[in-house]
Amino acid sequence: xxxxxxxxxxxxxxxxxxxxxxxxxxxxxxxxxxxxxxxxxxxxxxxxxxxxxxxxxxxxxxxxxxxxxxxxxxxxxxxxxxxxxxxxxxxxxxxxxxxxxxxxxxxxxxxxxxxxxxxxxxxxxxxxxxxxxxxxxxxxxxxxxxxxxxxxxxxxxxxxxxxxxxxxxxxxxxxxxxxxxxxxxxxxxxxxxxxxxxxxxxxxxxxxxxxxxxxxxxxxxxxxxx
Amino acid sequence: xxxxxxxxxxxxxxxxxxxxxxxxxxxxxxxxxxxxxxxxxxxxxxxxxxxxxxxxxxxxxxxxxxxxxxxxxxxxxxxxxxxxxxxxxxxxxxxxxxxxxxxxxxxxxxxxxxxxxxxxxxxxxxxxxxxxxxxxxxxxxxxxxxxxxxxxxxxxxxxxxxxxxxxxxxxxxxxxxxxxxxxxxxxxxxxxxxxxxxxxxxxxxxxxxxxxxxxxxxxxxxxxxxxxxxxxxxxxxxxxxxxxxxxxxxxxxxxxxxxxxxxxxxxxxxxxxxxxxxxxxxxxxxxxxxxxxxxxxxxxxxxxxxxxxxxxxxxxxxxxxxxxxxxxxxxxxxxxxxx
Numbered sequence: 001x002x003x004x005x006x007x008x009x010x011x012x013x014x015x016x017x018x019x020x021x022x023x024x025x026x027x028x029x030x031x032x033x034x035x036x037x038x039x040x041x042x043x044x045x046x047x048x049x050x051x052x053x054x055x056x057x058x059x060x061x062x063x064x065x066x067x068x069x070x071x072x073x074x075x076x077x078x079x080x081x082x083x084x085x086x087x088x089x090x091x092x093x094x095x096x097x098x099x100x101x102x103x104x105x106x107x108x109x110x111x112x113x114x115x116x117x118x119x120x121x122x123x124x125x126x127x128x129x130x131x132x133x134x135x136x137x138x139x140x141x142x143x144x145x146x147x148x149x150x151x152x153x154x155x156x157x158x159x160x161x162x163x164x165x166x167x168x169x170x171x172x173x174x175x176x177x178x179x180x181x182x183x184x185x186x187x188x189x190x191x192x193x194x195x196x197x198x199x200x201x202x203x204x205x206x207x208x209x210x211x212x213x214x215x216x217x218x219x220x221x222x223x224x225x226x
Numbered sequence: 227x228x229x230x231x232x233x234x235x236x237x238x239x240x241x242x243x244x245x246x247x248x249x250x251x252x253x254x255x256x257x258x259x260x261x262x263x264x265x266x267x268x269x270x271x272x273x274x275x276x277x278x279x280x281x282x283x284x285x286x287x288x289x290x291x292x293x294x295x296x297x298x299x300x301x302x303x304x305x306x307x308x309x310x311x312x313x314x315x316x317x318x319x320x321x322x323x324x325x326x327x328x329x330x331x332x333x334x335x336x337x338x339x340x341x342x343x344x345x346x347x348x349x350x351x352x353x354x355x356x357x358x359x360x361x362x363x364x365x366x367x368x369x370x371x372x373x374x375x376x377x378x379x380x381x382x383x384x385x386x387x388x389x390x391x392x393x394x395x396x397x398x399x400x401x402x403x404x405x406x407x408x409x410x411x412x413x414x415x416x417x418x419x420x421x422x423x424x425x426x427x428x429x430x431x432x433x434x435x436x437x438x439x440x441x442x443x444x445x446x447x448x449x450x451x452x453x454x455x456x457x458x459x460x461x462x463x464x465x466x467x468x469x470x471x472x473x474x475x476x477x478x479x480x481x482x483x484x485x486x487x488x489x490x491x492x493x494x495x496x497x498x499x500x501x502x503x504x505x506x507x508x509x510x511x512x513x514x515x516x517x518x519x520x521x522x523x524x525x526x527x528x529x530x531x532x533x534x535x536x537x538x539x540x541x542x543x544x545x546x547x548x549x550x551x552x553x554x555x556x557x558x559x560x561x562x563x564x565x
Contacts, residue, residue, distance in 0.1 A: 072232060089232030089274065092261070112262050113328060125301075125330040131261045132331065133254070135232055136278050179327065186305075188326070200473035201325020 079147030094129035105145040116202035119175035126182035145174035160215035168206035231273035246446030250361030255336035272362040291455040296335030315463035319405035335449035344396040358438035383542040394437030407506035408498035417447035430505030459484030464561040477501035481557035521562035530554040
């Protein structure tokens with residue numbers, strides 16, 4: 001991969017230079033940070049792209065990169081919105097959400113099903129979106145962290161995580177919350193011990209586990225429809 | 227990930243035809259192991275055939291036991307009332323495996339098909355006899371990375387103590403398969419040459435001279451269902467999993483046990499071990515020894531000692547030579563409630 005990267009770099013025009021208008025927008029640190037990240041991931045995508053796509057890249061917009069590969073239609077409902085998409089077979093649900101639909105609430109941690117940061121619900125079941133090929137969700141209903149709140153009103157689990165300080169850096173939090181909601185719905189949140197066992201697929205490097213368990217037990221005790 | 231073709235199928239026949247037609251084609255079920263391997267370029271497929279829409283997810287009672295469809299999710303099997311009541315060992319083993327998310331994705335057939343593997347297998351810059359040739363692209367047919375076994379004489383803490391060969395000492399990491407091997411399950415298979423059934427303990431294979439092959443499936447064959455016969459073990463079943471952390475880790479050693487008791491006497495018993503071999507390791511000698519004997523620590527220790535005949539450590543995993551028999555004794559004590 002490193003070899004690929006070096007070979008391709010000279011072909012790539014400096015994305016930061018070409019997109020100076022972004023930095024000319026009114027001061028918004030969030031917008032700048034997001035734009036920077038998007039440029040960075042585009043750069044990384046170039047590095048990992050086989051030569052077949054390089055022509056498409058050099059001829060214009062980076063959107064054309066994807067067109068260089070065979071795409072297949074995908075009908076999927078995401079957070080209540082029916083989507084008709086065109087997706088390459090190797091695209092994971094996680095990458096579809098983040099890169100194509102710009103739903104960046106779902107996080108990429110390990111990208112190998114070991115950390116749980118990418119947890120979403122597919123037809124009500126919590127899954128690792130990093131190991132789910134997007135095309136296998138044909139006809140399914142996907143819920144991400146963006147689909148949990150009701151307008152401006154946070155989901156009870158989101159409120160509980162804030163109340164109990166269930167996070168520090170926050171990177172694992174969307175996955176933790178999606179997993180926690182499913183954990184209660186599945187009926188696996190009867191005791192703190194059971195919560196620990198059934199939340200073991202969500203790793204928190206900051207070690208907020210004690211507060212996460214408290215948040216989940218709090219929501220569970222209050223009952224109500226989740 | 228390298229690009230690959232993708233086909234959706236709605237019948238087992240179409241799935242089998244698609245995989246038989248083209249080399250480098252794989253069935254895609256839950257994908258929890260396959261997609262991971264494709265990402266790491268350990269497997270570079272030509273085409274994936276999505277079998278998730280096949281109608282094979284039913285769990286039903288039969289005249290002789292229970293039939294579990296190959297596409298039933300691990301979580302659905304673990305939480306099924308029939309399984310919990312009559313086959314608690316299977317439920318316990320399933321719940322000891324992976325994470326809640328992965329169990330929601332992984333299927334019964336996929337769990338069986340997960341690769342017997344180790345960290346050298348996963349690192350294509352390291353020697354490994356198990357990876358075999360590249361399946362797609364310009365390097366098709368070439369070895370996928372250097373050959374040899376770096377685990378022998380290398381970092382082998384997780385590796386086998388039974389049935390290994392000079393070519394491979396990796397272990398099959400499934401928990402579910404330990405329970406199914408212990409419970410004398412049968413695997414129902416459909417393929418280009420018709421249908422057949424094999425005893426569960428003959429489904430997976432030892433590495434021998436062909437560690438590329440984890441199981442006895444022929445090309446294009448598809449697992450349709452697994453039958454588990456009725457037993458009298460529901461009162462005395464236990465799955466002990468010893469691992470580096472309390473949850474969500476592969477077993478160092480695991481023991482699946484099902485017993486029927488009359489008073490203090492063991493009437494019938496099934497025993498299998500995980501984390502110790504290239505396939506689920508059934509302990510028939512210990513079963514034979516314990517049948518008709520009293521459930522005492524002395525008898526358990528004697529049985530555990532019997533199972534260790536032929537065990538071999540490779541250095542870092544020498545501790546398993548002690549951990550394995552101790553785990554057997556503990557599992558038996560818990561199952562017979564004599565702990």
